Amino acid sequence: MxxxxxxxxxxxxxxxxxxxxxxxxxxxxxxxxxxxxxxxxxxxxxxxxxxxxxxxxxxxxxxxxxxxxxxxxxxxxxxxxxxxxxxxxxxxxxxxxxxxxxxxxxxxxxxxxxxxxxxxAGEALGDDVQARKDPGAPDLAKRVIDELVRTTPHAxxxxxxxxxxxxxxxxxxxxxxxxxxxxxxxxxxxxxxxxxxxxxxxxxxxxxxxxxxxxxxxxxxxxxxxxxxxxxxxxxxxxxxxxxxxxxxxxxxxxxxxxxxxxxxxxxxxxxxxxxxxxxxxxxxxxxxxxxxxxxDPYEGEAVLEREISHARQREQATAEMKGRAKWSQRADSQRAERAAAQAASGDxxxxxxxxxxxxxxxxxxxxxxxxxxxxxxxxxxxxxxxxxxxxxxxxxxxxxxxxxxxxxxx
The missing domain is CATH 3.40.462 (Vanillyl-alcohol Oxidase; Chain A, domain 3)
Known part of the structure; x- marks a missing residue:
């Protein structure tokens, strides 16, 4: 930005x-x-x-x-x-x-x-467990599952x-x-x-x-x-x-x-x-x-990639004119744009x-x-x-x- x-x-x-x-x-x-x-x-x-x-x-x-x-x-x-x-x-x-x-x-x-x-998990977990609880289950199992329902929403x-x-x-x-x-x-x-x-x-x-x-x-x-x-x-x-x-x-x-x-x-x-x-x-x-x-779409994608290549080369050229050489990051940007264009030309x-x-x-x-x-x-x-x-x-x-x-x- x-x-x-x-x-x-x-x-x-x-x-x-x-x-x-x-x-x-x-x-x-x-x-x-x-x-x-x-x-x-x-x-x-x-x-x-x-x-x-x-x-x-x-x-x-x-x-x-x-x-x-x-x-x-x-x-x-x-x-x-x-x-x-x-x-x-x-x-x-x-x-x-x-x-x-x-x-x-x-x-x-x-x-x-x-x-x-x-x-x-809130009340939704309690509702789900309550609907699936077996009334004939042992009392110990009921107490354990109730304790889990009470404490689980916090964890x-x-x-x-x-x-x-x-x-x-x-x-x-x-x-x-x-x-x-x-x-x-x-x-x-x-x-x-x-x-x-x-x-x-x-x-x-x-x-x-x-x-x-x-x-x-x-x-x-x-x-x-x-x-x-x-x-x-x-x-x-x-x-x-x-x-x-x-x-x-x-x-x-x-x-x-x-x-x-x-x-x-x-x-x-x-x-x-x-x-x-x-x-x-x-x-x-x-x-x-x-x-x-x-x-x-393919036509818009091709236009975007060509624009990216042009911008990358212009930045690379402007930096080279001012400082004698382009930055490595700018060269990498140009290479990535060219690879993306080649992939799009292959059908991507x-x-x-x-x-x-x-x-x-x-x-x-x-x-x-x-x-x-x-x-x-x-x-x-x-x-x-x-x-x-x-x-x-x-x-x-x-x-x-x-x-x-x-x-x-x-x-």
Whole structure:
């Protein structure tokens, strides 16, 4: 991030703050602005659809401004740390094929994969154990399991992964004419993505209740373990905060204060598949790690790589004219750009991606500890560098939620 971009963003944020553009207070306004979500989620609405293939309900987030729709899939990832190297490489190749399929489908605009780690299993664990408890079990076994249920929420973490795919249903050869057909077209496109063999299992498509729970629990972590009955009658706008203040380096909202960091630069060297393990390790605070993808079509990918080669050579030449020789890092950048262009010419796809991390503390007093925990996890990764999302805390916070917002998808 250049100094000019930093200070320009700082000036824009101060101007917005002066006119209270960084503060949100939920008000009962006339339709259609009543109970809208704040910020980038203001134009979204939730549609409850019926999936005839599974017979279950599916939540579809509709962007009223662009007509795009987002479907979220709940995942159950398998661990790869103890898996054979060949199995991990096979999963990576399969995931590469999934991204390749996205590039050839004009209706798929982007996708994101999020893993949310929340300390404590809460009431959900107790409900599950209570339903599976054998009434005829010995008294000692019942006392032991009850003690485990009572103490376990303080020593475990709940992991909730999901994948959100943003689709433009009107980009088909025969554009759907009404909302129902648009939803059907969106579900058909998402069902065409085959995630089998990628190292993860599909639990099911997220229902409208699932989406309400995820969004509401992000703004108020205290309700994360609440039962489904509390979310059934909740309106989409009510899933957002009652009040929120978007700061330069933090985002205050219902029940907590969040800090979000973003990818500073792409890795300059090959990285192991376990590089994100420090971020995925449970900590004291709720954490969301999101990787957003946008697969470029072959023509756009070729143009991007040619532009990267030109910029790298210009930087190398300018430094050589001023100092007598180019930096080794600049030469390495040119070589990497040329290798990427050669791979694209052989049929590989170019993917634009970014990494976003959000940590939520329950109060402002816990914010320094949450920031320290995130800094330690970031430094432990070594290969990937992150920085605070200056002046864009609310937007990055929302990018990790299934609100239909992907920062890589062009408006």
């Amino acid at each position: 250049s100094a000019l971009s930093y200070y320009w963003a700082k000036l824009s944020w101060r101007r917005a703050s002066r006119y209270e553009g960084t503060a949100y207070r939920r008000l009962l306004l006339p339709h259609p602005y009543r109970l809208d979500l704040p910020g980038v989620g203001a134009s979204s609405t939730l549609i409850k659809a019926h999936d005839p293939t599974t017979g279950q309900s599916v939540g579809v987030v509709h962007d009223r401004a662009t007509g795009r729709m987002t479907v979220t899939t709940l995942l159950s990832p398998g661990g790869s740390l103890m898996a054979p190297t060949g199995a991990v490489q096979s999963s990576l190749r399969t995931w590469s094929a999934v991204l390749d399929a996205m590039s050839t489908d004009e209706q798929i605009l982007g996708a994101s994969v999020t893993i949310q780690i929340t300390p404590g 475990t973490a709940s992991v909730a992964p999901w994948m959100s795919v943003t689709v433009d249903p009107s980009a088909s050869a025969n554009p759907p004419v009404d909302l129902a057909e648009q939803v059907a077209e969106t579900l058909k496109v998402v069902d065409g993505l085959d995630l089998s063999g990628t190292g993860t299992d599909i639990e099911r498509r997220a229902s409208d209740i699932d989406l309400r729970r995820i969004v509401r629990a992000a703004y108020d972590p205290a309700v994360f373990t609440a039962r489904n009955a509390q979310f059934e009658e909740l309106q989409w706008g009510e899933c957002g905060p009652v009040a929120a203040d978007d700061g330069w380096e933090e985002y205050a909202h219902d029940g907590g204060v969040s800090i979000s960091w973003v990818l500073q630069e792409m890795p300059r060297r090959p990285i192991p598949y376990s590089v994100l393990l420090p971020l995925l390790a449970p900590g004291r605070f709720q954490r969301r790690i999101t990787i957003a993808y946008r697969v470029l 796809q170019v993917v634009d991606w970014t990494l976003m991390v959000t940590v939520t503390a329950r109060s402002a007093g816990e914010l320094p500890a949450a920031r320290q925990e995130l800094e330690r996890a970031t430094k432990a990764m070594r290969s990937i560098r992150l920085r605070p999302a200056y002046g864009a805390q609310a937007a990055v916070f929302a990018a990790g939620l299934p609100l239909g917002y992907n920062p890589l998808v062009k408006g």
